[in-house]
Amino acid sequence: MEPRPRSFYVLSVFFILFLIFLYGPTLTIAVLSFQGPGGGLTFPMRGVSLHWFRDLFEQQAVGDIWGSFSRSFILGLMVMVTTVVVSVMGGLAFRRRFAGSTALFYLIITSLVIPSILISLGVGLIWSQSGLPVHWSTSGFGAQLTWTLPFGLLIMFAVFNRFDPSYEEAARDLGASPWQVIRHVVxxxxxxxxxxxxLFGFTxxxxxxxxxxxxxxxxxTLPLEIFGMTTNVTTPVLFALGTLTTAFSLVIIGVFLLxxxxxxxxxxxxGSDAGQGMV
Amino acid sequence: MRKTSITGWLLASPLSLILLVFLAAPIAMIVVVSFWGATEWAIYPAFEFENYEFLLTSSVTSRVFLNTFKYAAITWACTLVIGFTVAYYLAFHIRTLTWQIVLFLLCTIPFLTSNIIRMISWIPFLGRNGLANSALISWGVIDEPVEWLLFSDFSVILAFVHLYTLFMVVPIFNTMMRIDKSLIEAAADAGASGWQTLWQVIVPLTKPGIMIGTIFVLALVMGDFITVRFMSGSQSANVGRMIQNDIALLQYPSASATAVILLVTVLLLIGTLLRFVDIRKEL
Structure with a gap:
């Protein structure tokens, strides 16, 4: 191998600094969440304890975080399943041109770049003007899909751009029905x-x-609850909650990677060669 | 041809339905409501231009829009420089695919955790008694804590860069990985220096990735309200916060009018950028 150029070392330092920039603050609050009972939101640490984690289990200290956690979890699963199914179907649809496909494509891009508050405002207005009660599992669910679906679809477009159609042709030549081709090959x-x-859908x-x-x-939902807390909670219990929910996200990411x-x-x-050339 | 169209429609129907109900209809609703009137406690259907008239003649609007553009421009420049450098390092200096994947994942993981927590986590760092101030004092750079680290334009932009640099890294890295390595060898053989290869071979070939990253970052920063609210301690405003304030005061028609202007601005900007890149080809 060639020797490394000097730029490699400079850029390595840059990259490490970037990682510290990305992870440093989160690690800081992870450490601070173990503050002693008398500690505050910044250093120094006044002792080490699990005090603030214990507080998370007391209603009066933090409000309904466990209720909001379970709502967020269920909603995440609902959004995840819907995103996967709808993105695969959409990805398959977009492999061929169909009347209206260009318009639909621009709608997907709009869904991605539209300021989020517009979705919130618009959906909220429709629901309130038609007298429906807004609820996380109906209006909230749909509003979140406008954020997760574009990501799911962009991934599917990327996948099908690299997909070798000769696998499907081979299956069809062997007499597979269209459904069998999808189920057993694609x-x-x-x-x-x-x-x-x-993973994207859930997180x-x-x-x-x-x-x-x-x-x-x-x-x-949990993020809304946490945001509410930022305005009236000024103890490290906020950091304990942040640490716990970040740890939960990391576990989920780990499970998916596994x-x-x-x-x-x-x-x-x-020893199957299916999927070779997929990367 | 006809049969493929029908299959296409069937497969795309759930997607179309969701986007119609939760994207197209809400936009239409906002446009309609932007012409409505409001009292202090209710809104009523009408067709008046008052909301727009008020917005377009108020000096607050132009100031807030300018501020929004300022945030977008500075964040864009920072994320571009950092994102390009990181992507370049991963694509051209890391030699094995496994390490590339590992380091790439390291960059991606924070994106999948909570934005709000990531904003909160700057408090112990930037606060009056935070790490940054203590460090600067102990090094003798400053005598007393600097106040502008937290709850200022500085912290807003820092948080934007922290949250959104990844949206530059991913598309740029994706485009760089597709550059034929022999082009770089050819440039070296033809006598190009490292800088010349970078400027005249890699940067031009990376333009589509830069464009896609730019679209992401601009859209996210222009439409944001929560980062500005949280990191400026409610001291600065952008268009998103203006909308949110109106919503909090139940002034939905005026919020809608602002939202329409914001949407038109964002779509014009993104539409212009899309002329330079074919997203579907670049994925």
Whole structure:
């Protein structure tokens, strides 16, 4: 191998600084969430304790965070499943031109770039003017889909751009029906990307704030609850909650990465060449 | 041809339905309501231009829009420089695919955690008694804590860069990975220096990725209200906050009119950028 140029070392330092910039603040609040009972929002640490984590389990200290957590979790799962199914169908649809496909494509881009508060405001107005009660599982659910679907679809477009249609032709030549082609050829090949879409669907929903603000009704999701806390909670309990929910996100991400890794290993072991050239 | 169109419609119908109900209809509703009138406690259907008239003649509007553009421009410049450098390092200086994936994931993971928590986490760093101030004092750079670190334009832009640089890294990295490595060898063989290769080969070939990153960052910053509210301690305003204030006062028609102007601005900007890049080809 060639020796590394000097720019490599300069850029490595830059990259490490970038990682510190990305992770440093989060690590800081993780440390501060173990403040002693008398500690505040900044250093120095006044002792080390689990005091603030214990506070999370007391209603009067933090409000209904466990209720909002379970709502966010269920909503995340709903959004995840819908995003995967609708994105795959959309991805398949866009492989061929159909009347209106260009318009639909621009609608997807609009959904991605539209300021989130407009979705919140618009959906909220429609619901209130038609006398429906806004609820996280109806209006909130739909509002979040306008954020997760464009990401799911962009991933599917990228996947199908690289998809070799000769696999499908081979299956059809062997007499497979259109459904069999999808079920036994297309889906297994794109499976790892679907796990990625699912991960995006869940985490984007779980952390979504602006589009849920006016559309979730009287029962808050977790990000809304946390934002409410920022205005009236001035103790490290805020950091404890932040640490816990970030840890939860990291566990979810870890689980998804593990699934991708296991699927890929199984594939390699079974010696199938399906999906080669997918990367 | 006809049959493929029908299959296409069927497959795209759930998507179209969701986008019609939760995207197109809300936009239409906002446009309609922007012509309505409002009392202190209710809104009523009407067709008047008062909301727009008020907005377009008020000096607050132009100031707030200017501020929004200022945030967008500075954030764009910072995320572009950082994002390009990081992507360049990952694509051209990391030699094995495994390490590229590992380091790329390291950059991506924070994007999948809560934005609000990531904003909160700047408090112990930037606050009056925060790490930054203590460090600067102990190094003797300053004598007393600097006040403008938290709750200022500085902290707003810092948070934007922190939250959104990834949206530059990913598309630029994606485009760079598709650059044929032999082009770079060819440039070196033809006697180009490292800088010349960077400026005359890599940067031009990376333009589509830069465009897509730009679209993301501009859209996110222009439409934001929560970062500005939180990181400026409610001391600065952008268009999103103006809308949110009106909503809090139940002045939906005026909020809608502002929203329409914001949407038109964002779509014009993005539409112009889209002329320079074919997103579907670049994915």
């Amino acid at each position: 889906l297994p090949i794109i499976a790892p990307s679907l796990i990625g879409v699912a 984007l929903s779980y952390d979504e704030f602006a589009r849920t603000l006016l559309t979730s009704g009287s029962y808050n 699934i991708v890794w296991v699927t890929n290993r199984r594939r390699a072991k079974l």
